[in-house]
Amino acid sequence: MKCDKCFHGAIIHQKYSGMHLCKRHFERDVERKVKYSIRRYKMIDQGDIIAFALSGGKDSTVLLHIVHSLFKDRPDIRFIAISVDEGISGYREKTLKTAKQVCKELNILHEIASFEDQFGLTIDQMADRGERSPCTYCGVFRRLTLNRTAKELGATKLATGHCLDDEAQTVLMNLLRGDIERLVRLMSTKKPGLVPRIKPLRNVPEKETALYALSKELPILFEECPYANISLRAEIRDMLNVFEVNHPGTKYSLMKSFDILTKYLKKEIKGVDLRRCSICGEPTMGDICQTCKLLKIIGSHR
Ligand code: SF4
Ligand SMILES: [Zn+2]
Ligand SMILES: [Zn+2]
Numbered sequence: 001m002k003c004d005k006c007f008h009g010a011i012i013h014q015k016y017s018g019m020h021l022c023k024r025h026f027e028r029d030v031e032r033k034v035k036y037s038i039r040r041y042k043m044i045d046q047g048d049i050i051a052f053a054l055s056g057g058k059d060s061t062v063l064l065h066i067v068h069s070l071f072k073d074r075p076d077i078r079f080i081a082i083s084v085d086e087g088i089s090g091y092r093e094k095t096l097k098t099a100k101q102v103c104k105e106l107n108i109l110h111e112i113a114s115f116e117d118q119f120g121l122t123i124d125q126m127a128d129r130g131e132r133s134p135c136t137y138c139g140v141f142r143r144l145t146l147n148r149t150a151k152e153l154g155a156t157k158l159a160t161g162h163c164l165d166d167e168a169q170t171v172l173m174n175l176l177r178g179d180i181e182r183l184v185r186l187m188s189t190k191k192p193g194l195v196p197r198i199k200p201l202r203n204v205p206e207k208e209t210a211l212y213a214l215s216k217e218l219p220i221l222f223e224e225c226p227y228a229n230i231s232l233r234a235e236i237r238d239m240l241n242v243f244e245v246n247h248p249g250t251k252y253s254l255m256k257s258f259d260i261l262t263k264y265l266k267k268e269i270k271g272v273d274l275r276r277c278s279i280c281g282e283p284t285m286g287d288i289c290q291t292c293k294l295l296k297i298i299g300s301h302r
Contacts, residue, residue, distance in 0.1 A: 012211060015248035023215050030212045033203040034066045043198035044157065047076050051155035051195070053146050054081040054102065054110070056095030058220045059161030061102055062209045063201050065218060067159065068106055079106075082149045084142050085114040087122020091225055101219050113149045115141055119295060127227065129298045135231040137294055144282055144291045150195040162199045165206040168251040169236045171258045176236070183258075184265045192274050193283030205251065 001010045003022035010020035014029075021029060038044055050067070054060045064081065071077045083099045085092055096112065103110035116122050119141060127134040150158045162170075174183035190196055201209060213220045228234060243250045276282070277289035284290070 034200045048156045049078045050157045051150040052081045053160045054099045056099035058213045063161040080109045083112045133231045134227045158195045163201040168254045
């Protein structure tokens with residue numbers, strides 16, 4: 001099949017857009033989507049110090065490469081990378097190695113923050129002790145670790161590799177839980193005590209971040225976390241993927257609906273005044289933050 005924009009062979013058929021694209025036009029299309037999101041959601045400002053949450057997986061590596069190539073000639077924008085070592089044996093060591101390699105190639109300061117140092121336990125140990133899915137602990141602890149480390153490094157933005165699939169899963173998951181209020185609050189980027197988060201890949205489907213990484217020959221691993229298939233998110237992911245095959249464009253439609261809904265809901269759902277957690281001092285809606293509550297459940301003494 002030929003590319004719809006030139007005479008080269010196509011490497012992808014985007015069912016949701018109806019386009020066949022060659023290597024060059026596919027790469028441009030992904031980069032265009034990233035530029036569009038950055039501009040539309042005003043993600044990057046003059047003088048920003050952007051901390052990238054870099055796991056060494058495909059999404060975060062693609063994110064760093066694209067944003068770095070777009071802004072590397074801007075002397076006022078600085079980049080740093082933060083990798084979180086959750087302590088997932090047999091998996092995280094490998095992606096951390098890739099993350100180090102990527103930062104070395106791009107000459108970016110690389111900081112590694114571990115759960116063991118921060119909370120006294122690895123995620124493997126938490127999985128053994130906890131009653132909940134390891135992803136519940138992991139997500140909450142990673143958010144805090146990234147925010148804390150980004151603040152310590154003086155970052156003004158925290159860029160995460162969440163792609164279209166991740167965002168669509170989050171929206172659907174919270175809708176199914178009946179927690180629209182939490183969702184709107186989660187999506188709001190400006191909260192006191194929290195480094196504003198940006199997600200420049202939010203319009204790029206996961207399959208396309210993988211293909212982009214292959215097309216650009218980026219040094220990434222396609223291994224998956226051993227806990228990835230035992231969460232509610234995994235069920236939602238599979239369901240959405242089936243929907244996307246049968247009804248191309250479903251993930252984009254979900255995000256479009258959510259964007260429209262958020263405009264109205266933001267007026268109804270007022271921002272909450274964040275307080276300081278009485279145990280760790282991090283921002284929280286109640287007296288004690290979610291991290292400290294979970295640490296209590298698993299019996300960590302940090
Ligand atoms: S799949 Fe779950 S345990 Fe694994 S890195 Fe993701 S959130 Fe953490
Ligand atoms: Zn082409
Ligand atoms: Zn706390």
